[in-house]
Amino acid sequence: MEVTKNKxxxxxxxxxxxxxxxLKESGSSIxxxxxxxxxxxxxxxAAQFESFIHPFVILLTVPLALVGALAGLELMGMSLxxxxxxxxxxxxxxxxxxGILIVEFANQLRDKGIAFEEALINASKQRLRPIxxxxxxxxxSTIPLVLSVGPGAESRMVIGVVIFSGVSLASxxxxxxxxxxxxxxxxxxxxxxxxxxxxxxxxxxxxxxPT
Numbered sequence: 001m002e003v004t005k006n007k008x009x010x011x012x013x014x015x016x017x018x019x020x021x022x023l024k025e026s027g028s029s030i031x032x033x034x035x036x037x038x039x040x041x042x043x044x045x046a047a048q049f050e051s052f053i054h055p056f057v058i059l060l061t062v063p064l065a066l067v068g069a070l071a072g073l074e075l076m077g078m079s080l081x082x083x084x085x086x087x088x089x090x091x092x093x094x095x096x097x098x099g100i101l102i103v104e105f106a107n108q109l110r111d112k113g114i115a116f117e118e119a120l121i122n123a124s125k126q127r128l129r130p131i132x133x134x135x136x137x138x139x140x141s142t143i144p145l146v147l148s149v150g151p152g153a154e155s156r157m158v159i160g161v162v163i164f165s166g167v168s169l170a171s172x173x174x175x176x177x178x179x180x181x182x183x184x185x186x187x188x189x190x191x192x193x194x195x196x197x198x199x200x201x202x203x204x205x206x207x208x209x210p211t
Contacts, residue, residue: 030085037092038062045100049107053189057181058099064177065095065170072165073158083155087162094138094163095170099178101127101134106182116187124179135171139164 038059045055069088073080102123109119145160 065091065166068169069166087159
């Protein structure tokens with residue numbers, strides 16, 4: 001593009017056709033699709049956890065997955081095309097699942113009356129094995145895509161590289177980012193069932209001491 005602008009006369013116009021036009025159009029729409037998918041995921045998690053802070057903590061792993069995906073494409077010498085963009089959108093759900101395991105279990109422990117820090121430490125320890133297992137199964141399932149050959153192998157390979165590198169990096173940092181963010185952002189929040197438990201206790205006291 002820069003060469004044509006410098007070499008050609010000023011009255012010459014440049015236009016996109018064919019595959020270059022499709023790539024430009026898809027590239028401009030991927031940002032909207034990605035943000036929309038991120039927003040929908042956030043709203044679903046907000047409804048599930050009944051909080052706006054907990055989903056934010058979970059989705060902090062998504063930027064890490066994007067960094068891993070782009071690094072994998074760079075190392076493999078691949079471009080950011082429509083197939084890699086599909087893989088990047090898929091990473092939203094794949095990267096968030098590990099954060100859900102930690103946050104959900106920590107909330108369950110807090111609902112049982114366990115102190116905040118103790119609940120977070122226990123959740124991080126007890127959810128380590130499930131996170132490693134799910135990460136291992138996800139990563140190994142992409143190996144056939146990365147090593148695929150034959151017709152259409154290039155498109156499958158790109159998706160495999162994006163998921164492999166994105167999930168790997170996100171899972172490693174999830175073990176540090178999610179507990180740290182949960183500690184600093186959620187330390188002053190109550191557990192999801194705190195209000196329900198308080199109401200239940202008040203009802204029990206009212207039944208024990210009727211006026």
